[in-house]
Amino acid sequence: MDALADLNLGGQIDSGCDGVLGPTPRDVTLVQALYGLAPPGRPTTVFSAGPDIAVRFRDDNAAEEGYGVIIERWSGSGWIFTDSRFLTNSIAPCSAVPCSQDRTVYYRKPEGFLDGSYRLCFYQTSKLYPNIATVCAASRFLRSNLAFDTDGDGFSDRIESGTPLCQNETNDDPTDDSVINDGCPAYGGLREVGLECVDSSNTKNDDGLADDPFVNDGCPVFGAYSEASFVIGTDPRAVCSASQNHDAWPADINNDQFSDISDVVRITGSFGLAIPQAPNRSNIAPEALDRFVDITDLSKMVSFFGLRCTYLPAVSPFVLASGTYVGDGSSSRYIDVGFQPDMVIVKSSGNEQAVFRTNNMPSGESFLFICTPKLLTGIQSLESGGFTVGSDDKVNRGGPGAPTYHWFAIKDSQPGANIKFGSYTGNGQQSHPVTGIGFTPAWAFVKSAGGGAICGVQRQADMPASFGFAGGDGEPYYDGVLSLDGDGFTVGSRGDVNNLNSTIYYVAFKGSPNFLTGHYTGTGMDGLTVPTGPSPAFVSVKGDSNLGGSRARWRASGLGFPDANSASYAVNTPDSPAAIRALQAGGFEVGTDDDVNAAGTTYYWVALDAQVP
Missing domain, CATH: 2.60.40.2150 (Interleukin-17 receptor A/B, fibronectin-III-like domain 2)
Incomplete structure (x- = not known):
């Protein structure tokens, strides 16, 4: 070995016979072999x-x-x-x-x-x-805890219902896995990180962190109660109560939509007591809850004294419509929507692929989500009151047995603020940042205009990597969409997302109380309800397994899906009554289709609520 350690050189490799203050590639190789050093695995x-x-x-x-x-x-x-x-x-x-x-x-x-x-x-x-x-x-x-206040009521989501949504000490997640401290036992929580407590009685800090700063890492700070019990227990997505049984605003303990002396009395009645001797709702301060009702809680309550709120759900920035039509084979057929859409998706109820078009695509062009080139006779244009389709069988096959087509149309009422439609030119490099979007996307998907078998690729905030849309795309693409960033996203070297000199279109959705992402674990049982928070008007689901082809599925509210069916993005995939069966208040229901509910499979969802004309 031609190099020796020299502490006088700040721990660098000293030069040997190569005459270079290292390391040279040879130096590094020798040191790695000597000390058994290995690079970190993919994080x-x-x-x-x-x-x-x-x-x-x-x-x-x-x-x-x-x-x-x-x-x-x-x-x-x-x-x-x-x-x-x-x-x-x-x-x-x-x-x-x-x-x-x-x-x-x-x-x-x-x-x-x-x-x-x-x-x-x-x-x-x-x-x-x-x-x-x-x-x-x-x-x-x-973002800071106080900035993470979804409903803007002055109390962060973390202390209202945990990080992100732990409600109480019971295990109330939809899969009912019987583990209280499993990472986040509440509905709608983020991915469980697999750090369950060794000590099931939760009487010691056994997650290896001295200060245990994470509310929902599966183990509490030293103490006898579940971490989830040390939260106020109010709804982080509502400023004020919708009913006497709706715990929404921490400053309104009796849920009468008014913070007054009756609420202050609840605090003073528990003054000097610790949780759980005092009710959780009395412990509303400081930001990192101290499990003790004292002057900090009283001061916090008094700061809201005399304020009233009214239950007014936020108006969604998304305008959405859906419907159906029967194909007639004509070369130019207008479909009325009721507004000018920014994006339209059309899917046959039979064995055809889904087609989409956005407001920035060239005239006459539309694309498929799966691995096929663009269409020139698909969705022709987006117009002031709707859209026009051509004669391609994927959007308008006529004749005997002509299929029914589902369509979905959406626009951003604040153009560019909540959905960004754009394009970039591929450079073929290992990492290519796409910037100028103006926000961190919660869901982004891309589709190249290049010819050949070019696949659509998607990534949402919960996904560990990017995925495709079609069957057989259950394995993640680690060279697809690498990350969702503060002003856009970064793509890797995969040809689908970064082919040299190709134009690649993207759609990026901003996360908000009106656009949420999450995941759930399939049970294989019929009628699984997946909570989303808002009452969704559109849901898209993609599994991380190749079971059943793991085709991405979608469903929209309105006239487009009058029965229990949902559509896929893929080829040879007709409507399924056992996939996304219904959009419900606060969530959606799935059947037993492997695309959405194979036992043990992780499924990633996006859900948006919208103004439906």
Whole structure:
């Protein structure tokens, strides 16, 4: 080996016979072989809420030293260094060589740091050579707890119902897995990170974190009660109560839509008591709940004294309509919608692919979500009151046995603020940021205008990577949409998303109380209800398994789906009465179709509510 460690050189490689203050590639190779160093496995973002993010990676490092972690924030023009950490195997001892263990790294954005899109990047490191081989996990939008106040009632989501939605100490998630501290036991929660408590009685802090800063990581701080019990227990998506039984505004304990002396008395009646001797609703401050009713709670209540609220649900910025028509084979057929849509999707009830068109596509062109080139006789145009279709069988087959076509039309009443339609030119590189969107997308999908078998690719905020739309696309695309960023998203080298010199169209939805994402685990049981929060007018579901082809499914409210059927985006996939069967108040119902409800499969959903003319 032509290099030796020299501490006087700050831990870098000293020059040997190569005459270079290292490391040279040969130096690095020799040191890696000597110390059994291995690069970190591909990191996956497994949790994020408010200021918190968790990333899991594979550790195959046999050395006593380990990995560095860089925390970066998106600045609008690129990723900038924000913070760093150093991980050694002393944190997670491993006697095997190589180590071969999954490790999870947590990061909380400190108060005072800017809200924005953050990501964790990992590199192998040693005193013997500088940092190399950086790999980055998908980014997430992090914000302070107080900024994470969905309904704007002055109380963060974290203390109203947990991070994100733990309601109480009971296990009330829809899959009913009988584990109280399973990561988030409440409906609508984020992905469980698999850090269940060893001690099922929850009497000690056994998640390996000294300060246990995460409300829903599966284990409490030292104490005898579930983490989920230390929240106020009010609805984070409603400012005021809809009824006497609707706990919505923490400052309105008796749910009469008015914060007055009767609410103050509830606080003073519990003054000096700890939870659970005092009711949760009396413990409304400070931001990190202290489980004790004292002057901080009284001061918080008094700050709202005399204020009244009215139950007025927010008006959705999305305008949506759906309907059906029977194909007639004509070359130009107008479909009335009632407004000028920004995007239209059409799907035959039979064995044809779904077709879509957006407001920025060239005249006469439309595209399929699956791996096929563009159509020139599909959806021809989007017009002031509707859209026009051509004669392609996918949108307008006529003659005997002509199929029924479902259509879905949507527009953003605040153009560009909630849905962004755009395009970019592929550069074929490993990482290609697409910027200028103006927000962090909660769901984005792309489709290349290039010829050949070019597939549509999607990613929503809960997904560990990107996925396709068709059957057989259950495996994630790690080289597709790499991350959802503060001002757009980043794509990898996959030809579907970044083919050199190809024009690639995208649709990006902004997350909001009117547009939510989540996931659930299939049970295989008929009639599974999936809570979404708002009452959805459109739902799209994609599974991470190839069972049943794992075709993405969608359903819209209105006249487009008068029965229990839902449509797919894929080929050879007729309507299914056992897929998305109904859109309900606060969620949707699925049947037993493997596309939406195979036992043990994770399914990712997007749901939006809308003004329906």
